[in-house]
Amino acid sequence: MTGTEERTSAESPEPGGYAAARLRLLTEGARTGPPRRAALAELTDDWLAGLFAAGAGRPQGISGISLVAVGGYGRGELSPRSDLDLLLLHDGSDPTAVAALADRLWYPVWDLGLDLDHSVRTLAEARRTAGEDLKVQLGLLDARHLAGDLGLTAGLRTAVLADWRNQAPKRLPELKELCDERAERQGELRFLLEPDLKEARGGLRDATALRAVAASWLADAPREGLAEARRTLLDVRDALHLSTGRATDRLALQEQDQVAAELGLLDADVLLRQVYEAAGVISYAADVTWREVGRVLRSRAVRPRLRAMLGGGKQVAERSPLAEGVVEQDGEVVLARAARPERDPVLALRAAAAAAQAGLPLSPYAVRRLAAAARPLPTPWPAEAREDLVTLLGSGRPTVEVWEALEAEGLISRLLPDWERVRCRPQRNAVHIWTVDRHLIETAVRAAALTRHVHRPDLLLVGALLHDIGKGWPGDHSVAGEIIAKDVAGRIGFDAEDAAVLATLVRHHLLLIDTATRRDLDDPATVRSVADAVGTQGTLELLHALTEADALATGPAAWSSWRGSLVADLVRRVGALLAGDLPDEPAPTAPTAEQERLAIEAFRTGGPVLALRARSEPVPAEETPGAPEPLGVELLIAVPDQSAVLPAVAGVLAVHRLTVRTAELRTLRLPQDVNDGDGSVLLLDWRVAAEYGSLPEAARLRADLVRALDGSLDIQGRLAERDAAYPRRRGLLAPPPRVTVAPAASHHATVIEVRAQDGPGLLHRIGMALEKAGVRVRSMHVSTLGANAVDAFYVTTGAGEPLPEQDAGSVARVLEETLRAP
Incomplete structure (x- = not known):
């Protein structure tokens, strides 16, 4: 739009007019996706052009100064809460006028509460800064004229692109390193439950990097599905901004259902699957592109030496056979010239197996040709096809890259329809x-x-x-x-x-x-x-x-x-x-000498006796070498037979931040030379892990256990204080606990299985509930996976018999109600 064109009220340079028009655009249900982003960029262009004209005092073109959109705004990818990347470019002739114009541009943007990434530079300064800062150079590759001296902006674009192409052999490895560091830090978008749509590997940053590689003319990404994948991630980011009202790129769990609804999707799982599919397309394109960049740069480095050795003759890439119809060429697996995928239905699996066995990538062009021409395998498959599948699966780590290449062209779902x-x-x-x-x-x-x-x-x-x-x-x-x-x-x-x-x-x-x-x-x-x-x-x-x-x-x-x-x-x-x-x-397993010693001491003293020591075990030779794996703390406790031992011990361990991994409880009858014939001791052989790696002192554990058994230690109060000090992460809604009876799991006890959200004091609460139910715990087996605890309790009547079926069901229901209670 030029200064001579008529402006509508929505395009007024006044912030109020722009804000109202922006709000109408973002709340319009009819416009979403690329049309809304383009409309928002156009609306913002017009508003900034108006600010520029008003600030310069001349609505006509202005010589020596221009306003340029760069980065995401330069690409026209404005999400509802995106920041504005702007460059005020000038020829250096009037710094005072430039500074005044900058104030007239930046302050209205800030007044609206929009994030602004701005700079004021001459052409020489912009080029020098780009040469020093790769991120600046990447942003300038998407420079787009907004207002002012069009020739100045065109000069910037020409110079920046020329610099980028000239510096590509140096800059592209730097860009690859930047992408790798970001991937290491943020993870792979297609596998994350709370992905960062921009920074994670396979996200919008990688899509932008692929555009930069293409602009270098050194290599180009596979185009199939790439634009659609980018559009999907941008659409999700738009919905995320509208749902949260914040400029965020992280798709948090608590926002996924709302984002899915905003996009008209069934649920959060459908949303994540679409995000993962898009990220997979971008990740695969990045892998192929960076491999091609490496091949080109290596060939450029080698070519001068080869020419000198061969007297300037033309060098033909060597092809080494790998399997029937499959050869290696220039570090990739390609199809032989005589290969006929339309006549050879096993060729796709044969090529994949050969590539995985050789530890080489499958050429994307070969995969595309196989996908376009390969015939379906007969049912049942011929023996060769099955053997090639087994060879592919048995090739170790190289299997992953080869499998992903087949998936990128839909070959896996064709071979195994259930995979979809x-x-x-x-x-x-x-x-x-x-x-x-x-x-x-x-x-x-x-x-x-x-x-x-x-x-x-x-x-x-x-x-x-x-x-x-x-x-x-x-x-x-x-x-x-x-x-x-x-x-x-x-x-x-x-x-x-x-x-x-x-x-x-x-x-x-x-x-x-x-x-x-x-x-x-x-x-x-x-x-x-x-x-x-x-x-x-x-x-x-x-x-x-x-x-x-x-x-x-x-x-x-x-x-x-x-x-x-x-x-x-x-x-x-x-x-x-x-x-x-x-x-x-x-x-029955006889007690060890140490267990018997502790039991006798507990009976004679009338109180609990315990011993604990750290244990570790070496990593097996076939696994990755490293430090011994912590086995936790072996904790032996002997207590004169009495009630409420399980909740007391579990509560004390929770107070001391010890996580229970396994627990065995049994009653030990003492020899007659120790007691008068009716003395018995509860023996607890547990293994625990210190939450922060440091072990508590045995004397402190014993002192607190004595207090817990006599009722003077308020375990529930201590645990409640900790919960209040460290609240659970916002938005993580755990499924309700479930308690079931495992029928026929044991002839000697009733097995009650508890599935619940793990947390401090869980075993204490379970122990209290079982104690109130009047059952004895013979043993328990603890399994914790992430935030989920799956614990099995072998319980008996006071006489040591399995519970009657009706009583077992009643105990399970009471325990579940107890755990569901806040």
Whole structure:
């Protein structure tokens, strides 16, 4: 718009007129997405042009000064709460007039409460600053004229682009390093539950970096879907700004439902899936682009030397064969010239397997050609196709990049249609660090390291790929997954027996870890129930490896040497039973010398006696070397048999910020030479972890335990004070607790399972409720995954018998009501 054109009231340089027009635009339901961003940018352009003309005193073009939009505003990507990136460019002839004009421009923007990133520079200063600061240079690449001397702005754009292209060999590696540092700091957008739409890897910053690479003329990003992905993230940011009223790029959990509604989406899961899909497109484009940049820069560095060696002759890139129809060229896997994907349905899997085995990326052009021309595989797959899939899955870390290349062109969903339901599916569980699809691939990567431990590596790898495939369906994902896995196994060419094993692996992939951490392994019913579900030694072997791979691929909170030792112990017992070597009723474990000493001392003194010591265990040789893994604190407590011991001990540990990992409680009858024949002591063998790494003194623990047992220590009051001082994070709404009775889990006790939000004092509250219910706790097995606690309590009547069915249900209901109470 020029100074001679008529201005509407909405385009008045007065802040009030602009503010009213802006408000109408943002509250208009008809205009959203790119049209609204373009309209907001145009409205802001006109307002700033009016301010510029009024400040300069001349509505016509002004020589020697121009107002330039840069960065996101320069691209016209104005979200409702975006800041304005502005440059007042001048020729240096009248600094006083420039300063006065700057005041007339900046203060109205500030008066409206808009964020402003501004600078005042000559052309030479702008170029020099860009040469010193990469971020400034990136912003200037999107410079757009708003008002004033158009020739001055055009000169800036020409000079900045020329500088960028001339400096590309130096600047692009700097930009790549900047992107890598940001990704390390912010994480990958497509796997985060609360992603930063701008800064995380695969976000808007990366999309802008790809534009900068294209502007260098050195390389270009794959264009398929890139513009749409960028638009999706911008639309979500617009909705986020409108929902929160703040200039934020972080899509927090508590705002996702509102943002989804603003965009007309079904729910927050649909929103996250769209965000993840867009981020995946941008991440893949970035990977391909930066690989191409590296290839070009390497070739430029080598070419002069080659020319000198070859006397100026033309060098042809060498092609090395990898498999039938597949060759390596210039660090990438491409199709051979004679390859005919339209006649070779196995070619896509063969190329992927060859690339993963060689540790090389698949050329995006090869993948695109395969996607366009490849024929569907027959059902069942030929043996070669199944073997290539297994080879791809068993290649370790390179599998991830190759798999993502196939996914980018839709080949995975074509090969495995059931994959579409888990693709980019979020997992609203802090323990999981990946989406469902990436978790499945990560599990296969972990399983690849365990293939030497099993007789059927192919079943382990395919089981790893399919173990969570049921998460795309309603209900128990293990049950749904069993059906899907059996069908997929048949389609890809496994016989009925192997398909049945895969179905069993998927159905019971959580069985070992759940049982080992939540059940009494000394109870024959526990071991027999696992043996009945698994069926054979071979399946048990596969399930053991799958359990470890699944947990390692879930996240750091899901696996430890301690969990691994529990699972291994369970597998040993089940294996013995399957081999016919395990007796039905193992003899009770005799107390150790230390346990017996503590019990005798507790009986003689009439009070609690305890011992604690830190323990650690080395990291296994096959895992990453490092410091020993903390095993926590081994805590032995002996207390003369009395009531309320469990809540007292749990409460004292919570007060001292000790987290309970495992707990065993049993009654020990003392020898007759110690007592008159009726003396007994409660023996607690617990393992705890210090919340902040420092162990409390045993004397302090004992003193507080004495006070807790005699009622003089107000545990509930102490814990309430801590809760008040450290309130839970705003917006994180935990699901309600659930208490169930596990039928037939034990012949000697009733097993009550508690699932609840973990927190200080949880075990104390549970112990108090069980004490009021009049039941005795024989043992408990604690499992904490992130913020979720899953604890199993083996309880009996006062006579040591399992609870009657009706009483067990009543205890479970009372306990659940207690935990639901605020």
